[in-house]
Amino acid sequence: MKDKTVAIVGGSSGIGLGVAKQVVAAGGRVFIGGRDAQRLERALAQLGPAADGHSVDSADDASVAAFFAAAPAIDHLFTPGASYALGRFMELDEATARSPMDHKFWGQYRVVRHALPKLDAQGSVVLMAGALGARVGLTGAAYAACNCAIEGLGRALARELAPRRFNTVSPGTIDSELWRERPAALREAAFESFAQGAPLGRVGTVEEVVDAVLFLMGNRFMTGSTLYVDGGYVT
Numbered sequence: 001m002k003d004k005t006v007a008i009v010g011g012s013s014g015i016g017l018g019v020a021k022q023v024v025a026a027g028g029r030v031f032i033g034g035r036d037a038q039r040l041e042r043a044l045a046q047l048g049p050a051a052d053g054h055s056v057d058s059a060d061d062a063s064v065a066a067f068f069a070a071a072p073a074i075d076h077l078f079t080p081g082a083s084y085a086l087g088r089f090m091e092l093d094e095a096t097a098r099s100p101m102d103h104k105f106w107g108q109y110r111v112v113r114h115a116l117p118k119l120d121a122q123g124s125v126v127l128m129a130g131a132l133g134a135r136v137g138l139t140g141a142a143y144a145a146c147n148c149a150i151e152g153l154g155r156a157l158a159r160e161l162a163p164r165r166f167n168t169v170s171p172g173t174i175d176s177e178l179w180r181e182r183p184a185a186l187r188e189a190a191f192e193s194f195a196q197g198a199p200l201g202r203v204g205t206v207e208e209v210v211d212a213v214l215f216l217m218g219n220r221f222m223t224g225s226t227l228y229v230d231g232g233y234v235t
């Protein structure tokens with residue numbers, strides 16, 4: 001990552017911020033974005049002078065265009081920024097059930113389109129899916145389908161836009177801010193249920209996903225692949 005520039009939409013918290021810290025620690029630069037300006041400022045203050053940023057909402061085309069207009073030339077792009085609702089198939093109304101596709105799938109699709117003019121021809125993109133696509137649970141049929149769609153998008157773009165590389169990271173349940181902001185009872189139940197289904201018997205850490213993202217960016221023979229960082233979750 002030395003002297004490389006990485007853009008991260010969703011870089012002000014959690015896995016995105018973890019990747020930003022690792023890139024900066026390795027001698028690279030980051031250009032990060034998120035919706036909340038104060039959260040973004042706090043993240044930039046933590047990252048120091050090798051970081052810059054701009055607020056962005058991946059659900060809004062004009063906002064994504066403005067983000068990349070402000071961005072420098074980039075070597076790698078990471079796209080974890082999304083928010084959406086989960087729930088059981090018969091309990092969600094259609095608008096809520098559509099939220100993973102509307103925000104997580106189309107958000108990343110839009111971000112990649114706007115990023116391409118700034119992305120080095122030898123550069124790479126790491127998309128964010130989620131292991132609840134391949135290893136399904138009971139609270140997210142639409143979310144599972146969305147994660148599979150993101151993996152498919154990554155494979156298709158790897159073919160169409162080569163030699164730029166496109167890979168997908170697909171984490172299991174990770175102890176990040178996303179969960180720390182949810183009610184404690186919900187978080188504990190989700191963590192326990194995930195730990196029971198995972199051969200490694202626990203949820204993952206942000207650092208474990210960061211390692212996988214950095215590997216996908218750095219390995220020049222990886223494209224069109226999905227890495228499951230999920231403790232072997234099986235049910």
Ligand SMILES: NC(=O)c1ccc[n+]([C@@H]2O[C@H](COP(=O)([O-])OP(=O)(O)OC[C@H]3O[C@@H](n4cnc5c(N)ncnc54)[C@H](OP(=O)(O)O)[C@@H]3O)[C@@H](O)[C@H]2O)c1
Binds near residue numbers: 010129177
């Ligand atoms: N943590 C897990 O267990 C887990 C497991 C599997 C997959 N994932 C995936 O990883 C992604 C990141 O998770 P995390 O745990 O790192 O969450 P997090 O700590 O909540 O971080 C999410 C980041 O994305 C930004 N963001 C959210 N919506 C956005 C939008 N519409 N446009 C631009 N930025 C947006 C947030 O900032 P603002 O809120 O200020 O916009 C924040 O910087 C999740 O969305 C999920 O798809 C997470």
